[in-house]
Amino acid sequence: MSKRIFVTATNTNIGKTYTSTLLIGALSRMGLRVGVYKPIETGVTALPPDGNTLFQTAVSYNPALAALSVKDIVTLQWPLPAAPFVANGGKEIDFTLFDKALAKIEALCDVVIIEGAGGLMVPIDEKSMMIDLPRYFQATTLLVTHCALGCINDTLLSIKALEDARLPFIWGLNCRPQETTFDITSLPYFQHRFDPVFRIDHDIDTIAKVLLDTITH
Template identity: 55%
Template structure:
Protein backbone atom coordinates (compact mmCIF):
# COMPACT_ATOMS: atom_id res chain seq x y z
CA UNK A 1 0.00 0.00 0.00
CA UNK A 2 1.28 3.46 -0.86
CA UNK A 3 1.53 6.27 1.65
CA UNK A 4 -1.85 8.01 1.79
CA UNK A 5 -2.41 11.69 2.51
CA UNK A 6 -5.95 13.04 2.60
CA UNK A 7 -6.21 16.78 1.88
CA UNK A 8 -9.21 18.42 3.52
CA UNK A 9 -9.99 22.00 4.55
CA UNK A 10 -11.86 24.19 6.97
CA UNK A 11 -14.44 24.89 4.25
CA UNK A 12 -14.89 24.90 0.50
CA UNK A 13 -12.76 27.13 -1.75
CA UNK A 14 -9.89 27.20 0.76
CA UNK A 15 -7.24 25.82 -1.59
CA UNK A 16 -7.25 22.02 -1.44
CA UNK A 17 -6.45 21.62 -5.13
CA UNK A 18 -3.68 24.24 -5.03
CA UNK A 19 -2.20 22.53 -1.97
CA UNK A 20 -2.38 19.13 -3.65
CA UNK A 21 -0.55 20.45 -6.71
CA UNK A 22 2.16 21.94 -4.51
CA UNK A 23 2.65 18.65 -2.66
CA UNK A 24 2.77 16.67 -5.91
CA UNK A 25 5.74 18.79 -6.92
CA UNK A 26 7.39 18.55 -3.52
CA UNK A 27 7.22 14.76 -3.33
CA UNK A 28 8.44 14.38 -6.89
CA UNK A 29 11.47 16.51 -6.03
CA UNK A 30 12.04 14.22 -3.04
CA UNK A 31 12.23 11.23 -5.40
CA UNK A 32 8.78 9.67 -4.88
CA UNK A 33 6.40 8.44 -7.56
CA UNK A 34 3.26 10.48 -6.92
CA UNK A 35 -0.38 9.64 -7.50
CA UNK A 36 -3.59 11.57 -7.04
CA UNK A 37 -7.21 10.67 -6.31
CA UNK A 38 -10.39 12.75 -5.97
CA UNK A 39 -13.07 10.31 -4.72
CA UNK A 40 -15.98 12.76 -5.10
CA UNK A 41 -16.28 15.95 -7.11
CA UNK A 42 -19.44 18.04 -7.21
CA UNK A 43 -20.38 20.90 -9.52
CA UNK A 44 -19.32 18.82 -12.53
CA UNK A 45 -20.49 19.99 -15.94
CA UNK A 46 -18.72 17.78 -18.45
CA UNK A 47 -15.32 16.62 -17.24
CA UNK A 48 -14.52 17.09 -13.53
CA UNK A 49 -12.43 20.27 -13.45
CA UNK A 50 -10.39 19.56 -10.32
CA UNK A 51 -9.86 15.89 -11.12
CA UNK A 52 -8.75 16.71 -14.66
CA UNK A 53 -6.29 19.34 -13.46
CA UNK A 54 -4.83 17.02 -10.82
CA UNK A 55 -4.44 14.08 -13.18
CA UNK A 56 -2.93 16.23 -15.94
CA UNK A 57 -0.30 17.64 -13.60
CA UNK A 58 0.45 14.38 -11.82
CA UNK A 59 0.88 12.62 -15.16
CA UNK A 60 3.70 14.99 -16.08
CA UNK A 61 5.48 13.98 -12.87
CA UNK A 62 4.73 10.23 -12.94
CA UNK A 63 4.43 8.96 -16.50
CA UNK A 64 2.80 5.73 -15.31
CA UNK A 65 -0.34 7.76 -14.57
CA UNK A 66 -0.81 8.40 -18.29
CA UNK A 67 -2.55 5.02 -18.39
CA UNK A 68 -5.37 6.53 -16.29
CA UNK A 69 -8.38 8.51 -17.39
CA UNK A 70 -10.14 11.16 -15.34
CA UNK A 71 -12.85 8.61 -14.53
CA UNK A 72 -10.20 6.56 -12.75
CA UNK A 73 -9.29 9.55 -10.58
CA UNK A 74 -12.80 10.86 -9.88
CA UNK A 75 -15.06 8.00 -8.83
CA UNK A 76 -18.25 9.95 -8.18
CA UNK A 77 -18.89 13.04 -10.32
CA UNK A 78 -22.04 14.96 -9.41
CA UNK A 79 -23.51 17.95 -11.26
CA UNK A 80 -24.96 20.00 -8.40
CA UNK A 81 -22.36 22.21 -6.65
CA UNK A 82 -23.36 21.09 -3.17
CA UNK A 83 -22.42 18.65 -0.44
CA UNK A 84 -22.43 15.04 -1.73
CA UNK A 85 -25.39 14.29 0.55
CA UNK A 86 -27.47 16.78 -1.46
CA UNK A 87 -25.84 16.41 -4.86
CA UNK A 88 -26.23 12.62 -4.73
CA UNK A 89 -29.84 12.86 -3.47
CA UNK A 90 -28.91 11.22 -0.16
CA UNK A 91 -28.08 7.87 -1.71
CA UNK A 92 -26.12 5.58 0.58
CA UNK A 93 -22.51 5.20 -0.48
CA UNK A 94 -20.75 1.87 -0.80
CA UNK A 95 -17.16 2.72 0.12
CA UNK A 96 -15.86 -0.29 -1.79
CA UNK A 97 -16.11 1.68 -5.04
CA UNK A 98 -13.55 4.12 -3.63
CA UNK A 99 -11.33 1.33 -2.34
CA UNK A 100 -11.22 -0.32 -5.77
CA UNK A 101 -10.36 2.95 -7.52
CA UNK A 102 -7.67 3.81 -4.99
CA UNK A 103 -6.10 0.36 -5.30
CA UNK A 104 -5.73 0.85 -9.06
CA UNK A 105 -3.93 4.17 -8.58
CA UNK A 106 -1.71 2.90 -5.77
CA UNK A 107 -0.17 0.28 -8.04
CA UNK A 108 1.44 3.17 -9.93
CA UNK A 109 2.82 5.30 -7.11
CA UNK A 110 4.60 5.51 -3.75
CA UNK A 111 2.50 8.35 -2.36
CA UNK A 112 -1.12 9.09 -3.24
CA UNK A 113 -2.67 12.45 -2.44
CA UNK A 114 -6.41 12.12 -1.90
CA UNK A 115 -8.36 15.35 -2.21
CA UNK A 116 -11.65 15.58 -0.36
CA UNK A 117 -14.71 17.62 -1.29
CA UNK A 118 -15.70 20.53 0.92
CA UNK A 119 -14.57 20.31 4.53
CA UNK A 120 -14.14 17.63 7.17
CA UNK A 121 -17.78 17.74 8.22
CA UNK A 122 -19.24 17.77 4.72
CA UNK A 123 -21.96 15.07 4.72
CA UNK A 124 -21.66 12.21 2.25
CA UNK A 125 -24.88 10.41 3.12
CA UNK A 126 -27.05 9.80 6.20
CA UNK A 127 -24.21 8.23 8.15
CA UNK A 128 -20.89 9.42 6.77
CA UNK A 129 -18.99 12.70 6.78
CA UNK A 130 -15.89 13.50 4.73
CA UNK A 131 -13.66 12.85 7.75
CA UNK A 132 -15.06 9.31 7.87
CA UNK A 133 -13.81 8.71 4.34
CA UNK A 134 -10.31 9.76 5.37
CA UNK A 135 -10.51 7.45 8.37
CA UNK A 136 -11.76 4.60 6.17
CA UNK A 137 -8.71 5.07 3.92
CA UNK A 138 -6.41 5.03 6.97
CA UNK A 139 -4.83 8.17 5.56
CA UNK A 140 -2.93 10.93 7.28
CA UNK A 141 -5.02 14.10 7.11
CA UNK A 142 -3.73 17.48 6.01
CA UNK A 143 -6.13 20.25 7.00
CA UNK A 144 -5.86 23.40 4.89
CA UNK A 145 -7.06 26.61 6.54
CA UNK A 146 -7.43 30.18 5.27
CA UNK A 147 -5.87 33.44 6.41
CA UNK A 148 -8.94 35.68 6.37
CA UNK A 149 -10.51 37.21 9.46
CA UNK A 150 -12.22 34.32 11.26
CA UNK A 151 -9.47 31.82 10.55
CA UNK A 152 -8.75 31.39 14.27
CA UNK A 153 -12.28 30.17 14.98
CA UNK A 154 -12.47 28.03 11.84
CA UNK A 155 -9.08 26.44 12.46
CA UNK A 156 -9.68 25.68 16.14
CA UNK A 157 -13.08 24.11 15.47
CA UNK A 158 -11.57 21.77 12.89
CA UNK A 159 -8.59 20.91 15.08
CA UNK A 160 -10.97 20.10 17.91
CA UNK A 161 -12.73 17.63 15.64
CA UNK A 162 -9.45 16.07 14.53
CA UNK A 163 -8.30 15.68 18.13
CA UNK A 164 -11.12 13.16 18.59
CA UNK A 165 -10.37 11.17 15.43
CA UNK A 166 -7.94 8.27 15.72
CA UNK A 167 -5.81 9.29 12.77
CA UNK A 168 -2.62 11.35 12.40
CA UNK A 169 -2.95 14.87 11.02
CA UNK A 170 -1.19 18.15 10.31
CA UNK A 171 -2.53 21.50 9.23
CA UNK A 172 -1.32 24.35 7.05
CA UNK A 173 -2.27 27.87 6.02
CA UNK A 174 -3.07 28.79 2.43
CA UNK A 175 -2.70 32.57 2.44
CA UNK A 176 -3.79 34.55 -0.60
CA UNK A 177 -2.50 37.89 -1.86
CA UNK A 178 -5.51 39.80 -0.49
CA UNK A 179 -5.19 38.43 3.06
CA UNK A 180 -3.52 41.68 4.08
CA UNK A 181 -4.81 41.80 7.66
CA UNK A 182 -3.63 38.31 8.65
CA UNK A 183 -0.30 39.33 10.17
CA UNK A 184 -2.01 41.87 12.38
CA UNK A 185 -5.34 40.22 13.25
CA UNK A 186 -4.62 36.48 13.44
CA UNK A 187 -0.96 35.50 13.17
CA UNK A 188 -0.03 36.69 16.71
CA UNK A 189 -2.44 34.18 18.23
CA UNK A 190 -1.15 31.28 16.13
CA UNK A 191 2.48 32.12 16.85
CA UNK A 192 1.76 32.15 20.57
CA UNK A 193 -0.32 28.96 20.55
CA UNK A 194 1.49 26.59 18.16
CA UNK A 195 5.12 25.55 17.92
CA UNK A 196 5.25 24.90 14.18
CA UNK A 197 3.31 26.79 11.52
CA UNK A 198 3.26 25.76 7.87
CA UNK A 199 2.39 27.97 4.90
CA UNK A 200 1.72 26.47 1.48
CA UNK A 201 3.94 28.11 -1.11
CA UNK A 202 6.49 29.28 1.45
CA UNK A 203 7.63 26.09 3.18
CA UNK A 204 5.88 23.31 1.27
CA UNK A 205 8.95 21.00 1.33
CA UNK A 206 9.07 21.16 5.14
CA UNK A 207 5.36 20.37 5.30
CA UNK A 208 5.80 17.45 2.88
CA UNK A 209 8.51 15.97 5.09
CA UNK A 210 6.49 16.54 8.26
CA UNK A 211 3.60 14.62 6.71
CA UNK A 212 5.90 11.70 5.91
CA UNK A 213 7.12 11.75 9.51
CA UNK A 214 3.50 11.45 10.62
CA UNK A 215 2.84 8.55 8.24
CA UNK A 216 5.87 6.39 8.98
CA UNK A 217 5.04 5.23 12.52
CA UNK A 218 1.35 4.93 11.66
CA UNK A 219 1.58 3.05 8.37
CA UNK A 220 0.14 -0.43 8.22
CA UNK A 221 3.25 -1.40 6.28
CA UNK A 222 5.20 -1.11 9.52
CA UNK A 223 2.86 -3.21 11.68
Protein backbone atom coordinates in the same frame (compact mmCIF):
# COMPACT_ATOMS: atom_id res chain seq x y z
CA MET B 1 -0.80 -0.17 0.01
CA SER B 2 1.05 3.05 -0.78
CA LYS B 3 1.45 5.90 1.67
CA ARG B 4 -1.77 7.91 1.79
CA ILE B 5 -2.29 11.62 2.48
CA PHE B 6 -5.81 13.05 2.80
CA VAL B 7 -6.08 16.75 1.95
CA THR B 8 -9.01 18.59 3.52
CA ALA B 9 -9.81 22.19 4.43
CA THR B 10 -11.78 24.35 6.80
CA ASN B 11 -14.39 24.94 4.08
CA THR B 12 -14.85 24.93 0.33
CA ASN B 13 -12.72 27.23 -1.88
CA ILE B 14 -9.90 27.36 0.66
CA GLY B 15 -7.19 25.88 -1.57
CA LYS B 16 -7.22 22.07 -1.36
CA THR B 17 -6.46 21.55 -5.04
CA TYR B 18 -3.82 24.29 -5.09
CA THR B 19 -2.19 22.72 -2.04
CA SER B 20 -2.40 19.23 -3.53
CA THR B 21 -0.64 20.35 -6.72
CA LEU B 22 2.18 21.88 -4.68
CA LEU B 23 2.39 18.69 -2.63
CA ILE B 24 2.66 16.60 -5.79
CA GLY B 25 5.75 18.61 -6.73
CA ALA B 26 7.28 18.45 -3.26
CA LEU B 27 6.87 14.69 -2.92
CA SER B 28 8.13 14.14 -6.47
CA ARG B 29 11.27 16.14 -5.68
CA MET B 30 11.86 13.66 -2.86
CA GLY B 31 12.08 10.89 -5.45
CA LEU B 32 8.60 9.45 -4.91
CA ARG B 33 6.10 8.40 -7.55
CA VAL B 34 3.00 10.39 -6.67
CA GLY B 35 -0.58 9.46 -7.47
CA VAL B 36 -3.77 11.45 -6.91
CA TYR B 37 -7.34 10.53 -6.13
CA LYS B 38 -10.52 12.54 -5.59
CA PRO B 39 -13.26 10.13 -4.51
CA ILE B 40 -16.09 12.65 -4.93
CA GLU B 41 -16.48 15.86 -6.89
CA THR B 42 -19.71 17.81 -7.21
CA GLY B 43 -20.53 20.67 -9.56
CA VAL B 44 -19.31 18.60 -12.52
CA THR B 45 -21.05 19.23 -15.84
CA ALA B 46 -18.35 17.88 -18.15
CA LEU B 47 -14.77 17.36 -16.99
CA PRO B 48 -14.31 17.49 -13.19
CA PRO B 49 -12.18 20.65 -12.81
CA ASP B 50 -10.38 19.80 -9.57
CA GLY B 51 -9.88 16.16 -10.45
CA ASN B 52 -8.55 17.05 -13.89
CA THR B 53 -6.10 19.58 -12.43
CA LEU B 54 -4.84 16.96 -10.00
CA PHE B 55 -4.57 14.35 -12.72
CA GLN B 56 -2.73 16.52 -15.24
CA THR B 57 -0.31 17.76 -12.59
CA ALA B 58 0.40 14.25 -11.33
CA VAL B 59 0.95 12.91 -14.87
CA SER B 60 3.51 15.65 -15.53
CA TYR B 61 5.61 14.24 -12.66
CA ASN B 62 4.63 10.57 -12.92
CA PRO B 63 4.02 9.70 -16.60
CA ALA B 64 2.95 6.15 -15.71
CA LEU B 65 -0.38 7.62 -14.58
CA ALA B 66 -1.17 8.42 -18.22
CA ALA B 67 -2.38 4.82 -18.44
CA LEU B 68 -5.40 6.03 -16.45
CA SER B 69 -8.03 8.66 -17.22
CA VAL B 70 -9.64 11.39 -15.17
CA LYS B 71 -12.59 9.03 -14.65
CA ASP B 72 -10.23 6.76 -12.73
CA ILE B 73 -9.18 9.70 -10.57
CA VAL B 74 -12.70 10.95 -9.70
CA THR B 75 -14.99 8.04 -8.85
CA LEU B 76 -18.26 9.86 -8.13
CA GLN B 77 -19.31 12.98 -10.03
CA TRP B 78 -22.57 14.94 -9.79
CA PRO B 79 -23.63 18.18 -11.49
CA LEU B 80 -25.15 19.94 -8.48
CA PRO B 81 -22.46 22.01 -6.66
CA ALA B 82 -23.49 20.87 -3.19
CA ALA B 83 -22.59 18.45 -0.42
CA PRO B 84 -22.50 14.86 -1.74
CA PHE B 85 -25.53 13.95 0.39
CA VAL B 86 -27.56 16.61 -1.42
CA ALA B 87 -26.02 16.16 -4.86
CA ASN B 88 -26.74 12.41 -4.70
CA GLY B 89 -30.26 12.77 -3.34
CA GLY B 90 -29.37 11.28 0.05
CA LYS B 91 -28.59 7.84 -1.40
CA GLU B 92 -26.13 5.54 0.34
CA ILE B 93 -22.65 5.38 -1.19
CA ASP B 94 -20.74 2.13 -1.50
CA PHE B 95 -17.23 2.91 -0.27
CA THR B 96 -15.82 -0.26 -1.86
CA LEU B 97 -15.97 1.69 -5.12
CA PHE B 98 -13.19 3.83 -3.67
CA ASP B 99 -11.10 0.79 -2.82
CA LYS B 100 -11.24 -0.50 -6.39
CA ALA B 101 -10.28 2.89 -7.81
CA LEU B 102 -7.42 3.36 -5.37
CA ALA B 103 -5.99 -0.06 -6.18
CA LYS B 104 -5.54 0.97 -9.83
CA ILE B 105 -3.82 4.22 -8.85
CA GLU B 106 -1.60 2.71 -6.16
CA ALA B 107 -0.21 0.18 -8.62
CA LEU B 108 1.52 3.17 -10.24
CA CYS B 109 2.75 5.17 -7.26
CA ASP B 110 4.53 5.19 -3.90
CA VAL B 111 2.30 7.79 -2.27
CA VAL B 112 -1.21 8.93 -3.14
CA ILE B 113 -2.78 12.29 -2.36
CA ILE B 114 -6.51 11.88 -1.69
CA GLU B 115 -8.43 15.13 -1.89
CA GLY B 116 -11.70 15.54 -0.04
CA ALA B 117 -14.66 17.75 -0.94
CA GLY B 118 -15.48 20.83 1.10
CA GLY B 119 -14.65 20.66 4.80
CA LEU B 120 -14.56 17.91 7.40
CA MET B 121 -18.24 18.02 8.32
CA VAL B 122 -19.61 17.83 4.80
CA PRO B 123 -22.17 14.98 4.71
CA ILE B 124 -21.45 12.19 2.23
CA ASP B 125 -24.52 10.09 2.91
CA GLU B 126 -26.76 9.29 5.87
CA LYS B 127 -23.97 7.45 7.70
CA SER B 128 -20.76 9.23 6.75
CA MET B 129 -19.14 12.64 6.62
CA MET B 130 -15.90 13.75 4.98
CA ILE B 131 -14.05 13.34 8.28
CA ASP B 132 -14.73 9.60 8.07
CA LEU B 133 -12.65 9.23 4.90
CA PRO B 134 -9.13 9.59 6.35
CA ARG B 135 -9.84 6.77 8.81
CA TYR B 136 -11.42 4.66 6.07
CA PHE B 137 -8.38 5.20 3.85
CA GLN B 138 -5.90 4.89 6.75
CA ALA B 139 -4.45 8.22 5.67
CA THR B 140 -2.62 11.04 7.40
CA THR B 141 -4.51 14.32 7.01
CA LEU B 142 -3.27 17.69 5.81
CA LEU B 143 -5.72 20.40 6.89
CA VAL B 144 -5.65 23.56 4.78
CA THR B 145 -6.96 26.74 6.34
CA HIS B 146 -7.39 30.32 5.11
CA CYS B 147 -5.89 33.59 6.37
CA ALA B 148 -8.93 35.88 6.31
CA LEU B 149 -10.47 37.27 9.46
CA GLY B 150 -12.17 34.34 11.19
CA CYS B 151 -9.42 31.88 10.37
CA ILE B 152 -8.61 31.35 14.05
CA ASN B 153 -12.12 30.09 14.78
CA ASP B 154 -12.32 28.00 11.62
CA THR B 155 -8.90 26.46 12.16
CA LEU B 156 -9.46 25.60 15.81
CA LEU B 157 -12.84 24.01 15.08
CA SER B 158 -11.34 21.76 12.40
CA ILE B 159 -8.34 20.90 14.57
CA LYS B 160 -10.66 19.96 17.43
CA ALA B 161 -12.69 17.73 15.12
CA LEU B 162 -9.54 15.90 13.99
CA GLU B 163 -8.24 15.59 17.54
CA ASP B 164 -11.58 14.33 18.85
CA ALA B 165 -11.60 11.74 16.06
CA ARG B 166 -8.02 10.80 16.99
CA LEU B 167 -6.82 11.19 13.43
CA PRO B 168 -3.15 11.92 12.65
CA PHE B 169 -2.82 15.31 10.95
CA ILE B 170 -0.83 18.44 10.38
CA TRP B 171 -2.17 21.78 9.16
CA GLY B 172 -1.05 24.71 7.09
CA LEU B 173 -2.19 28.20 6.11
CA ASN B 174 -3.00 29.05 2.51
CA CYS B 175 -2.67 32.84 2.52
CA ARG B 176 -4.13 34.44 -0.60
CA PRO B 177 -3.30 37.92 -1.92
CA GLN B 178 -6.56 39.49 -0.77
CA GLU B 179 -6.05 38.31 2.83
CA THR B 180 -3.90 41.31 3.68
CA THR B 181 -4.57 41.70 7.42
CA PHE B 182 -3.50 38.21 8.52
CA ASP B 183 -0.08 39.16 9.93
CA ILE B 184 -1.73 41.71 12.22
CA THR B 185 -5.08 40.15 13.09
CA SER B 186 -4.43 36.39 13.30
CA LEU B 187 -0.78 35.36 12.98
CA PRO B 188 0.16 36.52 16.52
CA TYR B 189 -2.30 34.05 18.03
CA PHE B 190 -1.17 31.16 15.85
CA GLN B 191 2.47 31.84 16.75
CA HIS B 192 1.52 31.97 20.42
CA ARG B 193 -0.45 28.73 20.30
CA PHE B 194 1.44 26.59 17.76
CA ASP B 195 5.02 25.81 16.87
CA PRO B 196 5.69 25.52 14.00
CA VAL B 197 3.14 27.44 11.93
CA PHE B 198 3.30 26.22 8.32
CA ARG B 199 2.40 28.32 5.28
CA ILE B 200 1.48 26.25 2.26
CA ASP B 201 3.36 28.30 -0.33
CA HIS B 202 6.55 28.82 1.69
CA ASP B 203 6.79 25.51 3.57
CA ILE B 204 5.44 22.85 1.22
CA ASP B 205 8.71 20.87 1.16
CA THR B 206 8.79 20.79 4.96
CA ILE B 207 5.10 19.90 5.05
CA ALA B 208 5.75 16.97 2.70
CA LYS B 209 8.57 15.69 4.90
CA VAL B 210 6.51 16.00 8.10
CA LEU B 211 3.60 14.18 6.47
CA LEU B 212 5.86 11.31 5.45
CA ASP B 213 7.41 11.19 8.92
CA THR B 214 3.91 11.09 10.41
CA ILE B 215 2.95 8.17 8.17
CA THR B 216 6.18 6.33 8.99
CA HIS B 217 5.70 6.68 12.72
